[in-house]
Amino acid sequence: MTGPRLRFAPSPTGFLHVGSARAALYNWLFARQQGGELLLRIEDTDEARDREEWVEGIFEALRWLGLDWDGEPVRQSTRAARHAEAAATLEAAGRTYWCDCTRDAIDQRAHAAGRPPGYDGFCRDRGLGPGEGRAMRFATPTSGATVVHDLIRGEPTFDNAVIDDPIIVRSTGKAMFVLANVVDDIDMAITHVVRGEDHLPTTPKYLLLWEALGGGELPVFAHLPMLVNEKRQKLSKRRDSVAVEEFRAEGFLPEVMVNYLALLGWAPTDGRERLSVDELVREFRLTDVNSSPAFFDLAKLRAFNGDTIRAMAPDDFALAAGPWLSGPLDPRLVPLVQERVVTLAEVAPMVDFIDAEPVIDPASWDKAMAIPAAASVLERAADAYQALDDWQAATLKEALVAVGESLDLNLKRAQAPVRVAVTGRSVGPPLFESLEVLGREVTLRRLQAARARLG
């Protein structure tokens, strides 16, 4: 007995969004845990919307997340002959008919008859043959019921009478999604179909087609809860910015994405939330996945990312942040910055004053320089730093404490003008370590420039 065979079957119509990534992850976790296989199928049959660049983007995003797959990805577009063959089989078995109804005609008939929208089987018995503007429909049973066996949802049951006859071959001769999907799953010997809940309503058609094609043992289904936005609507590529590639660019860590995504719809029962990939593979249970939709909470993702960054070895952190920086970050500042960022992209703006002249933030300036003694602080700090023997954080701090005392200011207040003068902002890494790295010359120049600016 071989392991289960799963598939992730995205259509290349955009970036990989987090909902798809979550589906890919759950497929991957289950396959890896069960010693099965995860196949990749690119459903590129929508010429109007598919773009080749998205295909490579999907591969790249999956690789970044650490989700690998078995064998070469299957391009659905290369399987047209098999789809046509399957359609011919169904036609020969008398399970199909040709239809020349336009969408308008269908709608008008429904409206005129006061029936709900949807195809009415108008062409079922017209005996039409293939031809211009004619599509092939699959004749679904008019009685009985079709049951979906779903690991997550139990057994959703659909009356066959309410299942419309789907178009399976377009008038162009190309297979529609349902047919291609079923034929490919049969040929790829898929045993478990793990996908979004949005596919559940079309699953009975899938099942009926599978049986009509003699696909053999039916796959087991697991329809995952949708990922929703703050309005509790299904995440959409257009409306919501949720591309995996974007999170990557913003400096989220791949293991954090995987950890967080895994928890959207599933959790171990002991309450642990920070799980390694190995732990996820070991502990994940498809049957324990929730059935209710989950909101993708950026705040929690950020919390996880910050935690993980802080837990990194400083060298690893510096290495990881590299791509977001123009040059190397002084080792003395690495741990200080590491503790203060949530994403890797936040590193650069935090230390930009080191290598470039500070950009003065007006609000910070106004607040720090508002105290009457600000000018004196800058002057005396410059004097003290000019005379300082030992240019180190500890002595720099001592000297400024003394300056503060001479002006009756505590360090909290005395450091503010210096910080803004040197970094341009009121927030940033610890001041004295920053000055140490900056060096005497630059520090003095910036203190004097700020003093001059004060007038």
Place this chain on the structure above:
RNA sequence: GCCCCCAUCGUCCAGCGGCCGAGGACGCCGCCCUUUCAAGGCGGUAACACGGGUUCGAAUCCCGUUGGGGGUGCCA
């Protein structure tokens, strides 16, 4: 309209008939620490949608209501 799915703190989860006067995490609030900002420590706020059943006992099972979502394409 019709079909299907869903329903525990603001959010994500735990709970699978008694251990629940409901637990954890994120968020939020307060306090402590503190050279800014963080981090850290401590404490707090906050939920079983509603109504019927079943049962000695229900957040947990059943039915209904309400609410939300998805589907209903010659898209996938």
